[in-house]
Amino acid sequence: MKITAPLACAAGLTAALLAATSVAASLPPSPSAVELPQQGKDIAWSITEDLTTEIGPRMAGTEAESAARRWAVARLQALGFANVREEQFDMKVWVRGAEEASLTSPFLPQKLHIAALGNSASTGPKGIEGEIAYFASYDALLAAPDAEVKGKIVFINNQMERTQDGSGYGQYGRGRFMGANAASKKGAIAVVIRSIGTDNHRGPHTGGTNFEAGVKPIPAGALSNPDADQLARQWVRAQAMHTRENETGAIVYVPEPLRMKLVLTPRDLGTKHSGNVIAEVPGSDPAASPVIVACHLDSWDLGTGAIDDAAGCGIITAAAKHVMSAGQPRRTIRILWAGAEEVGVFGGKAYFEKHGTEKHAVALESDFGADRVWRVDFKLPASAKALEDRIAAALAPFGITRGKTPASGGADIGALVAAGVPAIDLQQDGTRYFDLHHTPDDTLDKIDPAQLRQNVVAWTATLAILANSADAELT
């Protein structure tokens, strides 16, 4: 969908935004104007470009994530925010090692592209070799008798489908989240999954897997979709490799084993520092609870974390800056660039431990790429009906519809929302998000500047209204 048309005319945008925010003009103090992102190198783009270029991959708990925090503090200070600070916490760190996979039988060896999943065990440098136990889905693995799995390398082949709202991730992602755990319990020596992704390129989709307490971690990796296709095609051929007559004279198939060699040598580095970076637009009313807006600073290590989640940090920060530039809002806007989201939401949990007892007016997060906002969802108190209407009216000119699903917040504000903090979701178009998510392809060139600007416009309009809302509207 082309969305450049509504963004082409800055004058029209300004008028629309002012009209939208002026609904709240009776509430003190209202922004008299909102600085709008312009064509070219706006704040959101600059944050995204500079962070992904100068730091690049920012794996949680590593020196790169630490450098990213220093970079973030400097950038947020340079943008004029107040109370810019780092809040450290400790976490256990897992890092990738060597990664090789090949199909070794019944055909000549062929290399596959693989990436270890977070928390994968190591095969050791010499690797392991084993027969593939093929499962069409995670459910098929769960249903299989242990004897089909024991001593084998489990392969889970379910193919994620493309959706606008990303709803396939939870369903198809189970093979990644829990497949290794299930396979280990049945005696598998390793697990290999089809990437949880919708593209057909050779970069695998990494991501975390989890073992229950008492379950032995085993090596776990994801193949790219074309590599999973290749494995599946060889599996079909191996199944049909030999035929022979059985005792009744009928032709029966005698499958050849499909075998894989696997080398994955990730390491646990023990406990290391990570941290959140926080900055604020101080509100004029010290008694008013703050609006919290979140993204995450860390990224997986395969790409440079452009869509996940440098762009999210760019969007929320640019919006806060535009509201700040328009005049001091009533409520404080607190910006949270969370650390260590990808590997277990450690930053979000640390924020909640430190600040969970403070009152927050409302929480929002941007962590679903940089494509346009297409829907707004609310989870606000009943008193906020008029506020919801104002926000929905402000967003409508930018092609954003009002959803019927309650907002769920993002990972980093998840603990706050679970504790009752109201939330608003500016839902981004996820149609191509899982082409890139957790892959080497998550790089700056995938960001569409026009759609990034639409995000900033939507966030600016929403934040301007929220930060100037009355207490009676968010109780």
Place this chain on the structure above:
Amino acid sequence: MKITAPLACAAGLTAALLAATSVAASLPPSPSAVELPQQGKDIAWSITEDLTTEIGPRMAGTEAESAARRWAVARLQALGFANVREEQFDMKVWVRGAEEASLTSPFLPQKLHIAALGNSASTGPKGIEGEIAYFASYDALLAAPDAEVKGKIVFINNQMERTQDGSGYGQYGRGRFMGANAASKKGAIAVVIRSIGTDNHRGPHTGGTNFEAGVKPIPAGALSNPDADQLARQWVRAQAMHTRENETGAIVYVPEPLRMKLVLTPRDLGTKHSGNVIAEVPGSDPAASPVIVACHLDSWDLGTGAIDDAAGCGIITAAAKHVMSAGQPRRTIRILWAGAEEVGVFGGKAYFEKHGTEKHAVALESDFGADRVWRVDFKLPASAKALEDRIAAALAPFGITRGKTPASGGADIGALVAAGVPAIDLQQDGTRYFDLHHTPDDTLDKIDPAQLRQNVVAWTATLAILANSADAELT
């Protein structure tokens, strides 16, 4: 462009093809019917799927290419062709080793995706580190004084543009073909190029580079486009890293060096066997010269060689089979699955050495992917005007226009065409070819079955006419 509509109706296709070939019905013996490729697993698809699945990458001179020849002989015999044989030749073999690149300064180290170019020298296992000498293009490198290059790692950044006819390859490809040679002559320690490709994924485009006699081979690799973008962005920042006042009080930039660590350990394996695989549809007239149709069996090692060139072998072979099934043609159709094309057209040269003195009626090659044929070009004797008209008329219903460019043939028939053998080019749509060419992404899923079938239809129509043409038409 959707091309399914004209392919949707097999009945219509049959009628159109018969109408086309019936123009030649006065020439003995004419095909009474042509077996048409159907939906589903047709011959071209099966060859492409089976070769890329059961053999996979087929680097020239390796055991995989040798296995591919055995596979090819068995498949061509199973399809019922005559005189199926392997014609061996010897060649020098180069194979890939370890491949690592990272930017090490002025920022924290960041890994880049790199692939060695064919004929690259080795850095040794410990690698080399050096300052980047940045050039926007191959021409800029040529124009540079040696002092700007000596002791450095040359980077050539020119970005190939997308075209339908692939015409950008020669122009933008010079940096790959000759950049390492030029850099070595100026004293560079290595050369790294932006991939000669039009995609934005992380798989680099490999391909051969060449050193003139007497020029010292140096390590040479290609970065993926997103990695080249990253290098270029860091280069800009490094250039602007420091400013100081000069003696006149003006602010001048003092660039930081941008540095790269490079590990490439390819090896020369010495002289090994490669070979061509040849099969024939014997013609009814022993005095008539044969039609030769070519593809190449080898592939680069990063992908499975689906578009380059398993599909080409599938297309020409399916077309020859369809003509054969329709009744014995007048001329022999000789099918050449050439070996070792990618690394120096050794198969085409070996064929010419062995068969170049035989008379060939006309030569055609399919080696530009599997997207639809959109244009037909001729390089035929003046006597062939009516023949050209018949072929153009037969192809027109399938959306194929008549070009004004003389046919140039393909690499494997290049020596024949240079020696005067007439040629016809069934030009394929190359719009997305250089997204995939020589990358890990050259895999089966990139083949569009509908467009593959259109190729087979176009080739079948053309071959049916050519194989039944009179001597007076091709003299």
